Amino acid sequence: MRILLCYFSGTGNTWWLCNRFKEMAEERGAEVTLRAMDEFLPKGMGAIVSEWCDSDVIGLAYPVHSSDAPPLVYRFLQDVAEGMEDGRRGPEHAFVLTTMQSFSGDGALMLEDGLAKMGVRIRVSRDFRMSPNTGVPFLTFNPLTDEKLERQMARTLAELEGTVDLVVQGKEMRKVQYGSFGRFNGWLQRVGPKWKNRTWRYFGAHPDRCTLCMLCVEQCPTGAIELEGEELRWTPECTDCFRCYNFCPERAVTVKGFAMREGRHRQHIYFRDRGFPPG
Numbered sequence: 001m002r003i004l005l006c007y008f009s010g011t012g013n014t015w016w017l018c019n020r021f022k023e024m025a026e027e028r029g030a031e032v033t034l035r036a037m038d039e040f041l042p043k044g045m046g047a048i049v050s051e052w053c054d055s056d057v058i059g060l061a062y063p064v065h066s067s068d069a070p071p072l073v074y075r076f077l078q079d080v081a082e083g084m085e086d087g088r089r090g091p092e093h094a095f096v097l098t099t100m101q102s103f104s105g106d107g108a109l110m111l112e113d114g115l116a117k118m119g120v121r122i123r124v125s126r127d128f129r130m131s132p133n134t135g136v137p138f139l140t141f142n143p144l145t146d147e148k149l150e151r152q153m154a155r156t157l158a159e160l161e162g163t164v165d166l167v168v169q170g171k172e173m174r175k176v177q178y179g180s181f182g183r184f185n186g187w188l189q190r191v192g193p194k195w196k197n198r199t200w201r202y203f204g205a206h207p208d209r210c211t212l213c214m215l216c217v218e219q220c221p222t223g224a225i226e227l228e229g230e231e232l233r234w235t236p237e238c239t240d241c242f243r244c245y246n247f248c249p250e251r252a253v254t255v256k257g258f259a260m261r262e263g264r265h266r267q268h269i270y271f272r273d274r275g276f277p278p279g
């Protein structure tokens with residue numbers, strides 16, 4: 001079975017999950033190609049459309065943002081669909097893996113309509129609990145340590161094993177967290193005050209801490225941070241992934257004026273040491 005797993009990961013959780021998925025699926029005899037969605041958007045979709053059409057099953061993975069997929073994921077899917085307008089056909093089945101902090105509602109099924117238009121049906125969907133990446137900067141209780149992070153990842157890996165089996169065996173499991181309650185809450189999160197395309201207004205750079213090293217500008221998956229004179233400016237291109245906030249070496253990116261507290265987040269250090277974000 002040839003699996004093409006396209007993922008978006010803002011701060012590393014989904015990247016980590018997809019890499020573990022690949023290892024497990026390959027142990028079970030599948031052939032897995034991993035592709036980061038943000039790699040293709042600036043370069044053009046030609047290569048990914050060919051890989052999409054040549055695979056037996058499509059995997060899509062993303063972090064849940066307010067019970068929804070980040071805007072970049074929708075854009076990616078739309079671009080693939082446009083790339084297939086010349087009549088090319090892809091596989092009929094997909095699976096969706098999402099990562100979330102605590103509650104996704106029906107966030108894992110948000111691509112259903114877009115995929116249906118491409119003739120693709122979601123056969124397996126599942127949320128995986130991972131560490132938060134938006135932690136309120138001024139709350140310091142219960143900080144995430146490496147030990148906690150690793151314990152949580154071990155639990156997630158145990159759940160992933162079962163999901164890999166379902167995908168490789170071609171079985172069905174569409175899981176919406178807490179059933180109709182999850183559906184309703186997902187809907188509520190989406191009609192309520194939307195994060196979508198709004199968070200960029202709250203970002204800023206701490207004038208004393210920012211060294212203008214440009215790392216955030218280079219690593220932003222959508223090129224949403226611009227340098228204007230001596231100041232950084234966040235633009236509506238932002239996909240709300242919080243990468244800039246989590247990976248700034250000086251903790252200089254602020255949200256509503258607050259910078260990240262020292263020791264508050266660990267996963268950015270954990271993943272940075274293991275190669276995320278790439279490049």
Ligand SMILES: Cc1cc2nc3c(=O)[nH]c(=O)nc-3n(C[C@H](O)[C@H](O)[C@H](O)COP(=O)(O)O)c2cc1C
Nearest residue numbers: 009010011012013014063066067099100101102103
């Ligand atoms: C804008 C935004 C909204 C989020 N909304 C939710 C949510 O509704 N439910 C949830 O459980 N986690 C939520 N999270 C947490 C992320 O889904 C979670 O930390 C995810 O694993 C991050 O994955 P990544 O590191 O691959 O970007 C949100 C994170 C962001 C940045």
Ligand code: SF4
Nearest residue numbers: 210211213214216248
């Ligand atoms: S990564 Fe941090 S220090 Fe570097 S330019 Fe961005 S905000 Fe400034």
Ligand code: SF4
Nearest residue numbers: 220238239241242244
């Ligand atoms: S500006 Fe920051 S939060 Fe927005 S897309 Fe870029 S890295 Fe992600």
